[in-house]
Amino acid sequence: MLIRHATLPDGRRDIDVLVQDGHIAAIGQRLAAPEGTPEVDARGQLLAPSFVDAHFHMDSTLSYGLPRVNASGTLLEGIALWGELKPQLTQDALVERALQYCDWAVAKGLLAIRSHVDVCDDRLLAVEALLQVKQQVAPYLDVQLVAFPQDGLLRSPNALANLKRALDKGVEVVGGIPHFERTMADGAESIRILCELAAERGLRVDMHCDESDDPMSRHIETLTFHTQRLGLHGRVTGSHLTSMHSMDNYYVSKLIPLMAEAQVHVVANPLINITLQGRHDTYPRRRGMTRVPELMTAGLNVAFGQDCVMDPWYPLGSADMLEVAQMGLHVAQMTSPAQIAACFDAVTVNAAKVLGIEHHGLKPGADANLVLLQAGSIVEAVRLRANRLVVWRCGKRVAGSAPVVSQLELPGRPAHVDWTLAR
Template sequence: MDFVIRNASLPDGRRNIDIAIDGGTIAAVAERLPLQGAREFDAEGDLVTPPFVDAHFHMDATLSVGLPRVNASGTLLEGISLWGELKPSLTQDALIERAMQYCDWAVARGLLAIRSHVDICDDRLLAVEALLEVKRRVAPYLDLQLVAFPQDGILRSPGAFANLKRAIGMGVDVVGGIPHFERTMQEGAASVKLLCKYAAEQGLRVDMHCDESDDPLSRHIETLAYETQRLGLQGRVAGSHLTSMHSMDNYYVSKLLPLIAEAGVAAIANPLINITLQGRHDSYPKRRGMTRVPELMAAGVDVAFGHDCVMDPWYSLGSADMLEVAHMGLHVAQMTGQEAMHRCFLAVTETPANILGLTGYGIAPGCHADLVLLDAGSTVEAIRLRAARRLVMRRGAVVSEAPRASATLNLPGRPGQTGFRLGR
């Protein structure tokens, strides 16, 4: 074997597991494998997981914080306005440089698959060309899936639909939309129908910014679920944000949840951004902002968490750490039971991998040898610590390494060093 990891813990709870890797593929997974590796690594009981997956991001805007000015109010609408101010001065070189730096951060965090929305409302399609070049460059070590996103509205922005079709023709993967940003509810519903029809004709996936609002009457997810079922798009459609669901009455939601589940529509929440941008018109009591994650999960809907923004016009924080996203998600959703916290870990690994349609993902013979070794013994501990990534592997090659998290102490009568794991 090329590489054997010994004594690993796995996300499903198995312990003392060996993982044999050959030719960039997982060859065997079992206790005490009688195989030798050209290189061997003792995990010492630490958690080995498939890579993190970000189901919702905006790479064309990332690391642009402060350009052309900072978001003084910190609101969604000022962020959209700021992005409109920034677009005319964008250059391909700057877009590529910032995106490449972010991808470096992502690899170091064990984040090896990202679905990024790219604005197509600029007739130059500058950002589309830039991110297609980034996609080409990072392909050996990171899966980058692009969504044609009409930031200013597919019907509201002149030429947006033509631009979207051009972007798809250039190699963008997924059809996007933003129905709640159209001028009327009727136009929003019409945009959903138009975009889903186009996706069905082209055999494409759909991922719409949907109902990113505190308005309980913003109900475009209902139209999205209906069109998904009508057009046979089950399993290929995601609604991102869905924050209006936190304001809807329970009776309506009791109808809506089964509709989403029956249509096979996935939900993508963005905990860091939803909790920051929503509820801005509330004094107290103040709404949390995030969609109904545990209720959607209980209804059988695939729910993933996305990072959404890192150091851009909408959010000046972030560092490509999907464990930070899961950490915020479980707090906002009050998912602090053991199984619930584990499901939050799956919301940044297995579930988004399924939503993106990734093949060869997982820890089983025949899967790609894309693995992350964490300084943690379980999924819950990994979230608690935002654990250091001791090893990150892509197709069996180590692409990033980091030491365990520890501190040197100078305290009377106490050990000279401490980590942050109970009993270690």
Template sequence: MSLDLIVRNAALPDGRAGLDIACEGGRITAIEAGITAEAARVIDAGGRLVSPPFIDCHFHMDATLSLGLPRLNKSGTLLEGIGLWGELKPLLTHEAVAERALRYCDLAVAQGLLAIRTHVDVCDDRLLAVEALLDVRERIAPYIDLQLVAFPQDGYYRSPNAAKNLDRALDLGVDVVGGIPHFERTMADGAASVAALCEIAEKRGLMVDMHCDESDDPLSRHIETLAAETTRLGLQGRVAGSHLTSMHSMDNYYVSKLLPLIAEADIQVIANPLINIVLQGRHDTYPKRRGQTRIPEMR
């Protein structure tokens, strides 16, 4: 029998060592010592660690490598960052978005990062960034698994064309339904957007990844609605809540109710420590909050 690839003398993350890894058709078919089959390619790991690739499960590739365009975020706050993106959007071109994204993908692969989920803004009527990243997804498919989230950055209800554009983006082949309920004009609009977006995902058979409660406000509780809608629509296992930073400011009694709801709905949580540790708490004097969701309690 001839295989596509054998990696010999590998150490694994679980502590096992001296193993061979056989691959056929892009998949691992065997992990054992002393595989005798021939292979088109053989790599000697030399006893080094062989691990799964890194995954970046929350990214914004339409904005990558754009520092200083059109200016710097002087306050360092999320709201100025969103405002800056609004200034940059009219200046974007298909070629520039794709070029920056491809440059980033080269950097990612060089660090062993082979799977990326990126949100892409759908509030620009041109859907320029969507089309550019769909092109990028096709071009990098041989070496990166790129998943796109239709993200109504300016609010599903707050932005007048977001609902129409989100449907257009999904029709073009975007993989995941996104949202940003805490950015709607009212808490009620935020909750309504969660319900509407989850219903779209249920009808289309898609996953959901919602920017949720990226705020220092302990009353920003859209993750509760996301959990309820996930259970109501039978979306368990297909939904993620990103950021969830308001949980760092919630009282413990409420969180003791919230965590079981999240677990019951089988919602995954995507924390963004590198980002939120510098974005959150900007309005605090002292003590300054760190902006991390409750990872130990969730585990």
């Protein structure tokens, strides 16, 4: 396939992308293609690498209201509510909801998701369900699973044994939740145990870390220390890190360079952080999201995750990573064109780095996992949460939608553009 006349995320216009055997073979102007190669005219629309969600919970998604809604809106009530729902879960219901979500994801051009899966259930029902889903959706969506001890590695009696069983079954990343352990010391100990387990097995680590407004919650320092000590550089992710929002500035000025040295990845979850954090504040009320621009400036790889869609923690969400990028840039006040582009990267290429997917992006040799957006630039894509005109998985069309006519009338759009796509 030859995609002609595309605009690329870096702003280059009238670019052709040649796809052969599911991979990007060449990118350039007026490319020649072998006789009979099917052509798609992008008509100046934005061709981007597919979206990647670096942080999600596919075992709880679409369970909103079961068995009741979260009255306080807090993280802790959400965890308690999930605990009420857990004994009632069935594998069939888990699979059905996850598959439904995967359909939404593909329709939105989201083709890779890292999902945490709760292992604090001796039946490992959610693990079995998501392993089945992972296999089932593999032709069109990459799902990477994290063994997540939701009730605390040390606080929940069988968590460590269950987590190891989940890894044995094929879950590929080691999770954790140090701030939910009984003490700071237990939290630190859980990080040591989990990082050593990951080092032994050659796995990646992704912990829910310091997801609170407590400026003294400093598990990210411990996670960074063990990353350094065990040589896990580039394989460890700190998710949430919301306490960094409230930390003392002097302490953070020491912490961020240490994180950069250990090449820790950072995942902020803007939709969830802005709604769950600051719930104990009156006014001024904290935003709760970690220090995204400062971390990016220090050279850390920062991605944004969706985290929750219609579950005990969050009643909204739609698998739209442009919504996530848009919320992220608002919360972080990243409104310059370069910063908006950085937020777009946070839901595409940066997130792919978190998952360790090397064959992602707009570059020769990468998988042709692409999305054609009804927008003329990244800024416009984020502003409009642009319509997904075509989604390709390894060069094969897996989703698409008709152009949204009303967008023709929005100010700033050239009137002469014909939105009809060659199929």
